Amino acid sequence: MAVGLKPPETLVPIKGIRLATAEAGIRYQGRTDVAVMEVVHGTRAAAVFTRNAFCAAPVTVAREHLATATPRFLLINAGNANAGTGEEGLRDARESCRLLAERAACIEAAVLPFSTGVIGELLPVHRFGPAIDHLLIDLHSGSEAWMDAARAIMTTDTVPKGASRQVEIGGRTVTVTGIAKGSGMIHPDMATMLAFIGTDADLAPGLLQSTLESAVGSSFNSITVDGDTSTNDACILLATGSSGATVDSVDSDAYRAFSIVLEEVCQQLAQAIVRDGEGATKFVTLEVVEAATTEEARQVAFTVAHSPLVKTALFASDPNWGRILAAVGRAGIEGLDADGVWLTINGVSIARDGGRDPGYTEAQGVEAMAGEEINIRIGLGRGDADTRIWTTDLSHDYVRINAEYRS
Structure with missing residues (x-):
């Protein structure tokens, strides 16, 4: 039972981000296990990944795609890590991206794959196609969409994890909302987890990456349950710019204000992972x-x-x-x-x-x-x-x- 942890009562949606979930039967039956996150054109992304040399296929592919294209979709599955699967695992990760890109009419590199679950088993890619058809129809932007996604990405988690914060920047309200999963194999760098954070602020690419790395250092890289670093860790920050609030200098009050709320969201998610640590009573x-x-x-x-x-x-x-x-x-x-x-x-x-x-x-x-x-x-x-x-x-x-x- 999670220690002093309950699901968030609500999460504040991010303008420019839509989500959907589906039951694909990747490993689990009778529950959602696949989620898609769609971001508006022009969204900027920053990411921090596991430093485990035996990293999973989706981590490799996500890194490749981030280096060559602007993301439009995140495709996340629970139950199968697609790690320790060699070249076939890389082909499967790329094929899952291709299936979504084909149906969404975008380039394959605009899809970022993420997987979590059992290591060493091949990803049943044939199950993605039918699920993706439903996902693209069901995309919506409300609070419940974020909550549904938090549930869909769970493995041994007992509680869905999410957090939202808002701050005024330049007379405009900026929102930061994130969801995460993680319970065991928790240790830097990073803790076994997936975290997806959205904001409607407009940040320059370099600033986005530096503020994410700083927030991760004092949150996801400051937790441990058992000392094991995962093969699949990823934390993604997506900035849609939809609020009209601009953060363009590291020396600005806007940057400091944004950094504070981002760190607060990351720390709340990281602490939720520890509170839900496998078998934890303290x-x-x-x-x-x-x-x-x-x-x-x-x-x-x-x-x-x-x-x-x-x-x-x-x-x-x-x-x-x-x-x-x-x-x-x-x-x-x-x-x-x-x-x-x-x-x-x-x-x-x-x-x-x-x-x-x-x-x-x-x-x-x-x-x-x-x-x-x-x-x-x-x-x-x-x-x-x-x-x-x-x-x-x-x-x-x-x-x-x-x-x-x-x-």
Whole structure:
């Protein structure tokens, strides 16, 4: 069950974007599993993809198409990742794009493919044709279209994920709306996820890419469930320009305002992925402060977040703080002075000056660890750099879900 997470009550549509969903039977029966997103002519796109060298066929094809054409359609399927499928997988990804392009009367490179699901199985491309016929008829731009798409792209997710924000730029209201899927195999770079974000702002191509990369760094690349980086990760930002609000300089108030709302949407989606982590019973905010560099802070944070001993203690609500300090100590920070490290959990001072805080009691620790929301704060005593990431515990259900995933 997702930790403190419910489906969004509503999502604000983006002028210039229409969506539709269909049941193609790619893997699942009796539910939608294919979605199409159509964007108006002139829409600009930015993207961040997985850094996994064993990337999936649709990632390769999407990169190729973005380099050669302006997108008009996104074609997304759930249940089959089309990863680990070699040349045949590339042909299948391209064929799915061709089927949509042929019916929509656009060039093949204007279609971007995205897949999520089981790795190592060939994509049943023959199922796309009939689904696409329905999709192109059903395209619409309302809030429910975004919600339907959020449901269609789910795999082991238990809750559809979406977020909207609005801001005034140049006297015009700008909207940013995004949907995402992700639950397991979550770790930078990027977390196993697909995220599709639209805005009606008009941003220059270079600005669009830089602001997306910045937002991803503090959101999707700051979450982890199990330390596994997926083959299929993708985050796409589409700017239709339909609001008439222009963002044309990185030094402008408009850019700063837009960057803030984009980061808010990305962080809400990223945190929703963690809250819906496979088998998760805890939502953990992990802050590392007083580091010499941000990179050092992140190294410590992810070492702690990936420790099976820390994660199982979190699941048991066991204030076994020695496991946290042990993870800090093995994070590989050169010259780390243990006497300068301090630790708090949900505001309770646990350790300082190289040992347990004299005022700490086990009862305080038990109370701090009892809830669903845990804040772990670690000070390194080395500088003024810091970082914040989000993670989960490791439960019996995580093992069960992944053991049964292909069955």
